[in-house]
Amino acid sequence: MEEIERGSGVSLWRQIEQTLLQEISAGVLHPGDKLPTEQELSARFDVNRHTVRRAVAALVQRGIVSVTQGRGSFVQEEVIDYPIGKRTRFSENLKRQNRSPGGRLVRSEQRPANGIVSKGLEIPPGTPVLMIELVGEADSVPISTSLHFFPWDRFAGMAEGYAETHSITQALARCGVADYTRKQTNITARLPSAEEARLLRQMPGRPILHVESVNLDETGTPIQFSIVSFAGDRVQMVVEN
Amino acid sequence: MEEIERGSGVSLWRQIEQTLLQEISAGVLHPGDKLPTEQELSARFDVNRHTVRRAVAALVQRGIVSVTQGRGSFVQEEVIDYPIGKRTRFSENLKRQNRSPGGRLVRSEQRPANGIVSKGLEIPPGTPVLMIELVGEADSVPISTSLHFFPWDRFAGMAEGYAETHSITQALARCGVADYTRKQTNITARLPSAEEARLLRQMPGRPILHVESVNLDETGTPIQFSIVSFAGDRVQMVVEN
């Protein structure tokens, strides 16, 4: 056990940090993998648990590792996999990859449904809908801007619901939708507008993923039409077959 | 002593962090001021020293406080005062404001002295001089780019000396200059070139401070002519009268 050296002038926690860093970059630990528990690490390096914690904290600050109380420490994924399926949930997707989901409401307004919205929601053009604009975040880094359209008569309270819960799923639940499924998802690539590049903090020349989707309630009625722009640098769509 | 609340659901170190943050923003603690010692803070809040350290570490990560072993913790200055005087020393200036000086050698080359260089060093035009280009940093943030000219015959080893010590003063000492004084400093303002804006990570539209100076050795002989560009956003020249 000659992993780290005492009295070498380099503090133990820095040596542990470097050792873990090497193992991550060398592929011994893959992105998404769970690090050994603090107890295991302290046994392996023969140091106190607090010393291990100091090393892991340094890796967290570098953005290389994420830690969740009660679960453990995980190697960060370099790109976020965003699975598309029948039950696509923004927060769930991120949590599954050990990232902390977040989001903020940019604006919300009532407006008449235009062509693609009326087609997606299967309502006559001109029917009033609620539109909300969100910025989705993973570990406090913006990864998506999105517009969501809901029939006004059933979901007038969605904006307030989202502002309070930061979750579309929970906001829908407050409007009486216990569960919902995704009907369809269309994905294309394009370059961002100046506003999108600003919100996503992405270089204007880098492409974004343009995603349009429709969600249905339990009766099969369309309840949500969404247009989401993902930062192409940081997100990768995964369509499960 | 009802400063912080135990068992309130908010950890003690976060409450201490907030308290110190408020006092800094409220002006109780001014930029440059020394924070109370860890021992004093732990006595004031009636917590262990480690708990105080956790709070201070959070402030350091925010860039609001800097800590130096053996000296103490200090509220960060928003702009760096750069005193100009007989004994102007880059590293000393920064250390005096509780910032950690740094620098890197961009390039070095021998060339004949042109007009202003020969005038500054008081040598005939065409005399070979050593030119080195540096980027100066404070707390790892670049604050200046600079060109320095030295008579080649005496200071051929300056580039190596600087590369090893990251200090012009120490590099000069290796060339036999125990002490030196500043003869003259000229300061003007101008807009940066694209290259300078890149090196200083500054918006191209923001002005920079253009400083030209001459240093003398103990015999009064010019040994160094410098052209330094400071980031105008982050540095403020102070001429002591």
Add this chain to the structure above:
DNA sequence: ATTCATAATTTGTCTAGACATCCGTATCTT
């Protein structure tokens, strides 16, 4: 007065232990 060695002060690192909090799972209950 300056220089040099020493002491005091202050932050950095490490250990040890206790309890809290959160998460996931297993189990019991209904």
Add this chain to the structure above:
DNA sequence: AAGATACGGATGTCTAGACAAATTATGAAT
């Protein structure tokens, strides 16, 4: 089968103490 509860495992917080390392202050010798 579904929900509530309990438990074990993992990270989070706090305390206490010891020694190391860097800086600054002190004082003695020249």
